[in-house]
Amino acid sequence: MITLLLLLISWAVLAYHGFSLLAITRVTLLVLVVGTLLGEVSPACWLVFAVLATLLNLPPLRAASLSRPLFSAYRKLMPEMSSTERDAIEAGTTWWEAELFRGKPDWQTLHHYPRPQLSEAEQAFMDGPVEEVCRMTNDWEVTHERADLSPEVWDYLKKHGFFAMIIEKQYGGLAFSAYAQSRVLQKLCSTSSVLASTVGVPNSLGPGELLQAYGTREQKEHYLPRLARGEEIPCFALTGPEAGSDAGAIPDVGIVCMGDWQGEQVLGMRLTWDKRYITLAPVATVLGLAFKLQDPEGWLGDETDLGITCALIPVATPGVKIGRRHFPLNVPFQNGPTQGRDLFVPIDFIIGGRQMAGQGWRMLMECLSVGRGITLPSTGTAGTRVSALASGAYSRIRRQFRLPIGRMEGIEAPLARLGGNAYLSDAASMLTMTGIDLGEKPSVVSAIVKYHLTDRSQRSIIDAMDIHGGKGICMGPNNYLARGYQGAPIAITVEGANILTRSMIIYGQGAIRCHPYVLAEMLSVQEPDAGKALAQFDRAVFGHIGFAIGNLVRSLWFGFTGARFSQTPVRDETAPYYRQMNRLSANLSLLSDVAMASLGGELKRRERLSARLGDVLSQLYLVSATLKRFNDEGRPAEIVPLVHWACQDGLYRAQIALVELLDNFPAPMLGKVLKVLLMPWGTPFKRPSDKLDHRVARALQTPGPARECIGAGLYLAAEEGNPLGMLEQAFVDVLAAEPVFDKITQTLGRRSFTQLDRLAAEALNAGIIDPEEAVLLERAEVGRLRTIKVDDFDPRELVANKALFNDAMLNRNT
Ligand SMILES: Cc1cc2nc3c(=O)[nH]c(=O)nc-3n(C[C@H](O)[C@H](O)[C@H](O)COP(=O)(O)OP(=O)(O)OC[C@H]3O[C@@H](n4cnc5c(N)ncnc54)[C@H](O)[C@@H]3O)c2cc1C
Numbered sequence: 083m084i085t086l087l088l089l090l091i092s093w094a095v096l097a098y099h100g101f102s103l104l105a106i107t108r109v110t111l112l113v114l115v116v117g118t119l120l121g122e123v124s125p126a127c128w129l130v131f132a133v134l135a136t137l138l139n140l141p142p143l144r145a146a147s148l149s150r151p152l153f154s155a156y157r158k159l160m161p162e163m164s165s166t167e168r169d170a171i172e173a174g175t176t177w178w179e180a181e182l183f184r185g186k187p188d189w190q191t192l193h194h195y196p197r198p199q200l201s202e203a204e205q206a207f208m209d210g211p212v213e214e215v216c217r218m219t220n221d222w223e224v225t226h227e228r229a230d231l232s233p234e235v236w237d238y239l240k241k242h243g244f245f246a247m248i249i250e251k252q253y254g255g256l257a258f259s260a261y262a263q264s265r266v267l268q269k270l271c272s273t274s275s276v277l278a279s280t281v282g283v284p285n286s287l288g289p290g291e292l293l294q295a296y297g298t299r300e301q302k303e304h305y306l307p308r309l310a311r312g313e314e315i316p317c318f319a320l321t322g323p324e325a326g327s328d329a330g331a332i333p334d335v336g337i338v339c340m341g342d343w344q345g346e347q348v349l350g351m352r353l354t355w356d357k358r359y360i361t362l363a364p365v366a367t368v369l370g371l372a373f374k375l376q377d378p379e380g381w382l383g384d385e386t387d388l389g390i391t392c393a394l395i396p397v398a399t400p401g402v403k404i405g406r407r408h409f410p411l412n413v414p415f416q417n418g419p420t421q422g423r424d425l426f427v428p429i430d431f432i433i434g435g436r437q438m439a440g441q442g443w444r445m446l447m448e449c450l451s452v453g454r455g456i457t458l459p460s461t462g463t464a465g466t467r468v469s470a471l472a473s474g475a476y477s478r479i480r481r482q483f484r485l486p487i488g489r490m491e492g493i494e495a496p497l498a499r500l501g502g503n504a505y506l507s508d509a510a511s512m513l514t515m516t517g518i519d520l521g522e523k524p525s526v527v528s529a530i531v532k533y534h535l536t537d538r539s540q541r542s543i544i545d546a547m548d549i550h551g552g553k554g555i556c557m558g559p560n561n562y563l564a565r566g567y568q569g570a571p572i573a574i575t576v577e578g579a580n581i582l583t584r585s586m587i588i589y590g591q592g593a594i595r596c597h598p599y600v601l602a603e604m605l606s607v608q609e610p611d612a613g614k615a616l617a618q619f620d621r622a623v624f625g626h627i628g629f630a631i632g633n634l635v636r637s638l639w640f641g642f643t644g645a646r647f648s649q650t651p652v653r654d655e656t657a658p659y660y661r662q663m664n665r666l667s668a669n670l671s672l673l674s675d676v677a678m679a680s681l682g683g684e685l686k687r688r689e690r691l692s693a694r695l696g697d698v699l700s701q702l703y704l705v706s707a708t709l710k711r712f713n714d715e716g717r718p719a720e721i722v723p724l725v726h727w728a729c730q731d732g733l734y735r736a737q738i739a740l741v742e743l744l745d746n747f748p749a750p751m752l753g754k755v756l757k758v759l760l761m762p763w764g765t766p767f768k769r770p771s772d773k774l775d776h777r778v779a780r781a782l783q784t785p786g787p788a789r790e791c792i793g794a795g796l797y798l799a800a801e802e803g804n805p806l807g808m809l810e811q812a813f814v815d816v817l818a819a820e821p822v823f824d825k826i827t828q829t830l831g832r833r834s835f836t837q838l839d840r841l842a843a844e845a846l847n848a849g850i851i852d853p854e855e856a857v858l859l860e861r862a863e864v865g866r867l868r869t870i871k872v873d874d875f876d877p878r879e880l881v882a883n884k885a886l887f888n889d890a891m892l893n894r895n896t
Pocket residue numbers: 317318319320321325326327328358359360361362410417572575576577578579580581582583585586689
């Protein structure tokens with residue numbers, strides 16, 4: 083009995099810590115020796131041990147006897163991987179999310195990633211050109227009056243290199259870090275989302291990035307300096323009417339052939355395309371085009387269907403149809419369709435030249451993992467931060483029932499969501515930029531932040547609209563929310579529509595890339611050399627079994643103990659979050675293996691299951707980013723409510739995903755058993771409490787560190803044309819006036835917090851306040867009225883077609 087107990091305990095401890103099979107064998111040997119000395123181990127036990135130890139620890143023997151039948155079963159189970167799937171899966175790198183996926187995150191690794199910082203040049207750019215272009219931009223004029231940025235703003239953007247943030251210095255670009263790009267985009271977005279999209283797109287996936295990564299020397303020398311100087315405006319056209327999310331299915335073609343180019347016969351391609359939704363297309367001078375290249379006459383080699391290829395087509399080429407505009411949700415950044423039919427261009431127009439023919443999909447997948455992590459997560463984060471900051475200020479200024487509406491418990495709930503999400507989104511964006519600046523191309527992380535930060539942004543703007551009531555609804559130059567509300571679905575849809583990203587990409591790519599053994603198992607099936615394939619599979623599958631057992635043991639122990647004794651890098655009130663993430667990380671890893679083992683390739687089609695596994699991974703990433711940010715910024719006490727809110731909300735959401743996964747498990751009994759094993763004492767996490775909501779809501783309505791960190795780097799100048807800055811000023815003025823108001827009401831009796839200018843005059847006359855205090859009240863009244871006021875219009879102004887208006891007036895009058 084003692085020996086058996088010793089064996090079980092030592093196996094559990096070794097599995098918990100992830101020791102190798104050899105180490106387990108050695109410890110087993112030791113325990114058996116002890117057992118023999120105690121007289122508990124028979125020769126038969128030694129025989130079984132000897133056979134198993136030899137079989138398991140000698141790879142060739144193990145492969146021949148155990149792995150071979152497993153391998154042939156596995157082959158039958160696994161679906162073939164297409165080359166586009168393989169390119170997508172292999173694109174980019176894995177990073178911190180892989181730690182989270184593997185069941186045993188090393189928190190020191192997280193805390194040791196550098197804190198993102200702007201260089202001197204980047205800070206100067208933020209304080210100079212970015213500030214200036216925000217000042218020059220009036221969002222109402224852009225979205226309502228011009229349906230475009232003003233010519234002055236366009237010129238300013240080109241002249242100051244806004245379109246060249248990713249272009250290397252040798253070509254005249256700014257070569258900014260990902261973090262700097264993110265901060266620039268966030269600031270621009272706090273003024274105008276049209277401004278942010280216009281700058282974001284050329285710096286994201288498109289000609290600039292593709293040229294730098296794959297362009298020939300001639301292409302780089304020709305285009306990059308011109309792009310850096312703003313002499314060329316690029317766009318990138320992949321999507322068309324028949325191929326949106328399924329971009330690999332584009333019907334656009336290029337046929338390799340000889341043709342006439344500027345009076346000479348050259349080898350080239352005859353292109354036919356029909357694209358839509360292309361950002362900057364209406365004003366572009368150079369069109370990045372994705373199409374499928376065919377070589378029926380064998381000009382480039384033996385292959386007929388070369389596959390997706392990317393080329394740069396000058397828009398001035400005769401036959402390029404471009405210039406018409408779509409109208410995306412009243413957020414009229416330049417976006418439109420383009421077509422071409424049988425248009426001949428030289429083969430050298432392929433990005434990277436003819437040797438990159440057919441490599442377009444791989445190129446796009448590799449570059450997507452960076453751009454997708456920067457642009458939309460940054461603008462999404464800015465949207466959430468603006469919503470939080472504005473709602474905090476507005477709910478403090480706006481009074482109903484003689485109270486600031488932010489004092490009402492009903493309003494505290496959305497305010498708390500706004501505060502927590504703003505802190506978390508910025509933290510996730512910062513951590514992702516850190517990864518990109520460390521040289522990662524984090525394909526899974528970029529999908530996580532693309533989905534979650536745009537999703538939280540959309541929900542945040544809805545919360546902000548609800549808090550603002552009619553003030554949010556009536557549009558005009560003083561409305562700082564409505565365009566964000568209208569435009570939120572754009573960020574949800576582009577660069578991988580969110581449902582698809584959640585259902586297929588995060589976990590689909592995450593499981594294969596982050597798992598230490600699954601990709602190796604899958605690739606072993608494709609290895610043509612049978613011996614090598616079996617050896618590769620054997621290594622992977624036995625590693626996999628040990629890994630799964632380790633996660634099972636860890637999950638059981640964490641479930642039983644509530645993870646109380648697991649490792650944490652800190653000893654303060656955030657320690658429980660690290661411990662619970664250890665638990666969830668082990669759970670995710672275990673359930674992932676169970677789901678893969680029970681469903682095999684079918685898991686890919688069971689999107690709702692894989693989406694929930696992806697949700698757990700995502701929440702772990704978002705919560706760990708929150709804790710990392712808190713640590714980086716010196717663990718300030720004033721921010722603690724935001725950190726608690728973000729962590730508790732994230733863990734709770736992860737729990738919902740886990741419970742829903744187990745409730746809908748393909749084998750229902752297994753789901754029930756796993757639920758009992760992983761959560762033996764019931765579900766451990768709760769939503770943030772009303773008390774915590776109250777603390778976050780108060781922090782959002784009080785000048786201080788919480789508001790400062792949410793507003794840092796947004797454009798908050800108090801000037802005409804920037805309603806957000808004016809609101810911020812009114813907030814400060816109203817708070818400054820409140821003690822004066824209280825002083826007056828102590829003498830003059832209860833008053834409502836309105837007509838403060840009149841009250842100031844009355845109190846000044848009565849000698850209750852001094853002139854300086856009267857000025858504070860007057861200023862507060864101006865700001866207060868401006869804040870609660872909404873715009874109204876002459877009816878003529880709102881009618882786009884003035885002729886129709888005139889007809890209607892005529893009919894009414896006759
Ligand atoms: C304003 C705007 C700007 C854009 N800019 C560009 C650009 O510059 N260049 C460019 O090439 N493209 C651009 N796009 C295209 C954009 O990337 C696509 O719109 C996007 O990929 C989705 O395609 P779709 O709109 O045709 O939706 P669909 O593919 O028709 O998808 C419809 C819905 O089905 C869901 N769905 C699809 N497949 C799955 C699946 N397997 N599982 C679960 N759900 C699924 C999607 O998530 C979505 O919710 C832009 C689009 C817009 C609207």
